[in-house]
Amino acid sequence: MPAVITDTIETLLEKKKYSSLRDVLSTMNEADIAAMFEDISDDSIPLLFRLLPKDLAADTFALMQTDSQELLIRGFSDSELKEVFDELYVDDAADIIEEMPANVVKRILKNTDPDMRRVINEILNYPEDSAGSMMTTDYISLRPMMTVNEAIKRIRRTISEAETVYICYVTDDNRKLTGSLSVKTLLLSAPDDKICDIMDKSVICVHTHDDKENVAKDMNKYDFVTMPVADDEGRLVGIVTFDDAIDVMQDETTEDIERMAAINPTEESYFKTSDIKHARNRILWLLILMLSGVITGGILKKYESAYAAIPILATFIPLLMSTGGNCGAQSSTMIIRGMSLDEIRLRDFLRVIFTEVGIALIISVILAVGSGLWIWITEGDLKIAAVISLSIVGIVTISQFIGCTLPMLAKRCSLDPAVMAAPLITTIVDAASVLIYFFIASKFFNL
């Protein structure tokens, strides 16, 4: 959205041109309005929000940031609060409530109608990362013996409550899912066709307690707009919509990326997190990694006499450590991403190791020859050049081996492989690099 719209709205606000404002806002998409609210001063939000038509207001509300939502709720009268929440889809309402402080939650639940309150409480009861917590109960269910005509009538009757009508689900007398039907099939069929004859009988669904990351992956795999959710008895209890699945995928990726950089992941966005909280998310890993810096230092200290005797040895420490660290980071990143996209599975363990060692051989020979020649020419010392070249072969191979095995071992132990990423591996590799280097150097120089 161009920033110009925000400027226009601010100017209209200053000039108190409320009826023009209402017109401008009505032409805008809810996502753009929600984004605009982030750029505008907090004082103006309640006024602007009240200018929105009822539907648009609820849709916009669902897309706003948590703190703006809270600001609005605190300013709402009870009837305004009820009006907005009655218009929301239950999954959005549940998402919002989950983020609010307890006193706000109490006020919201007091002001929603009993049916919705019951459903919201049900959704809130599912574990935070489960399919149940992200589903909506606003879906259309049909019966196998209905005709297409009856089905369309039923859809028309219940449609206004449903979040999507793209796919209808067919359930039997026990509410068990028996098939699904796209609107496309429905529109293509004759009015008297029986639903059970035209429905897609291959039932793919997830369970309320399934991890929501897996739900998103399955929806992506099957290209589903909605995914049905069944309870422990196999009864259809809700659906997950594609927009929520995309959000989950993005959150999980952000979490992975943050973990890979040794940051404790949070759900809040960058600017919504306080400096103290940012620091807290980063300090723990820094301390752990520093400890291992101490270990590498300890190893170096053991060889103090070596570089006291031949000081030039110390000048190659950064080169070797960073090469090892970078190779390890490359391997671990490829493996972690490959596993999160399901391209690499645990049973590929040996295949991955062979691949990485193969790559390591190619890379290490190039790097060893290149750096060896460079050192020989610039330093004129063949012995040092040989030590560095040999060390590089050893360091690159070990680094890629560690870089590919640790994430897979983490997964084997049901840990998040991303925790084993660059920083941790770099630090382990650092110690290994120094050991290999001084082992080879001490052989060559009889230290």
Added chain:
Amino acid sequence: MPAVITDTIETLLEKKKYSSLRDVLSTMNEADIAAMFEDISDDSIPLLFRLLPKDLAADTFALMQTDSQELLIRGFSDSELKEVFDELYVDDAADIIEEMPANVVKRILKNTDPDMRRVINEILNYPEDSAGSMMTTDYISLRPMMTVNEAIKRIRRTISEAETVYICYVTDDNRKLTGSLSVKTLLLSAPDDKICDIMDKSVICVHTHDDKENVAKDMNKYDFVTMPVADDEGRLVGIVTFDDAIDVMQDETTEDIERMAAINPTEESYFKTSDIKHARNRILWLLILMLSGVITGGILKKYESAYAAIPILATFIPLLMSTGGNCGAQSSTMIIRGMSLDEIRLRDFLRVIFTEVGIALIISVILAVGSGLWIWITEGDLKIAAVISLSIVGIVTISQFIGCTLPMLAKRCSLDPAVMAAPLITTIVDAASVLIYFFIASKFFNL
């Protein structure tokens, strides 16, 4: 999909139970069949594929890996080839053709009907990363003056060609997009309602030459199932479907993650890439980063006399370098991810710097006090402890400053911020760390 299904199919194949195989395959989802083809021997694929019902065969074909598709195409008769491609949606067909070698492309285009050939050629003509290259031309367009009844009739007539019917687009006499309409609205309206009265008039569309990453971001922002694509004259020429948008988002994220680990991104999956190619994707950055290891080494060499005189100074190099590198990696990762999610924009430049320096102060004080005390206790040398503590404050601050500014400057110069990630920043930070350390040390020890 449980591996058991693959075992069952292999057993049925061995026993030549083709009619049972056909039954088993018919109950499976196309995505599962495509995944199963990856696990089974190449020789069995053509036979199994020919057992699939026609629709399912085309759907499965669209989801298969490129090399399996090529294997099948090479084995197809001309009529089989035509049969499969006639059933495909044009965007899928164009995607497949894009990956094939020239002689296969020629054979495919010879065997598709002229209409489809024209459309495929059009899509293939758009730049690789553009909205045009990922769109499909199979969509339903309505006219503003139609009634709901007429619209439904038109939908029924054209629906079998359309990839999705969830959203219909309304165009005027010049094929300009004037509104959109969900099936939900259509089903809720009276048969005589005019389309122009019930359609959503806020037109949000992308252009054929827009970057496909931005298309995916917009679809996510607006929660769109489909996004209309207009040409330079504003005429509707196609739509992008959500499943393709999700794939683009995932590919872009993988690219980011690989770049952040100093790997040249490829489109192929891990095991489809040869060792040589893997090595080629990694070696360039390793060489560049090694060069900067040489620079850090050069700086170290300048201080050779310092650690020859006080060898214990060298043992803290790994600790300081890794702390700097990790802090820089944390900052750059937060900024790069924030920018790719549009949470951080270029105009937030100063705000980001203030935030990161604020965080750096908190973190550096904790790390400095911790490590200072530790060194004082274990080494019993207050002077060394002071040097390390002071160095840490300087190094952490500089690292986070470099870590947050470089990705933003890269974006300012229209480069991918991910290129400025951990490895490059670590290496720059390494040099800075060594300089700061020996500068402080030389002041304290009068070196």
